[in-house]
Amino acid sequence: MKPRNLLPYMRVVMSFVAIVMSLILAFVPCAFWHPANVNDSCTWIRGGVLAAWSIVPPLWFLGEYQVFKTSTPPPNENAIADFKYLQDLSAKCWAGMLAGLTVLYFGKDIFHW
Numbered sequence: 835m836k837p838r839n840l841l842p843y844m845r846v847v848m849s850f851v852a853i854v855m856s857l858i859l860a861f862v863p864c865a866f867w868h869p870a871n872v873n874d875s876c877t878w879i880r881g882g883v884l885a886a887w888s889i890v891p892p893l894w895f896l897g898e899y900q901v902f903k904t905s906t907p908p909p910n911e912n913a914i915a916d917f918k919y920l921q922d923l924s925a926k927c928w929a930g931m932l933a934g935l936t937v938l939y940f941g942k943d944i945f946h947w
Contacts, residue, residue, distance in 0.1 A: 856883055887931065
């Protein structure tokens with residue numbers, strides 16, 4: 835029996851865990867309803883999570899593109915079209931998630947709620 839490729843499933847699980855943990859951090863009660871304070875550890879953690887969400891996904895997309903482009907045998911036209919569509923969809927989901935986390939983490943400071 836041929837071994838199954840678990841990499842696609844691991845990607846989905848890792849992405850889901852990262853999203854859930856980021857959303858949980860948005861509702862952790864540590865100074866959530868108080869103004870951001872640079873001395874508060876939650877502010878630094880939330881800033882780090884936002885920085886990671888800003889930097890890591892584009893690097894991931896770039897890495898996927900490099901692996902896809904150099905794959906053997908070369909991908910056919912349908913595979914290229916599917917790949918471009920999924921990259922575009924993923925980038926839009928990433929941008930929405932980043933905007934949502936920014937509002938959840940620091941919206942009270944930006945909009946003075």
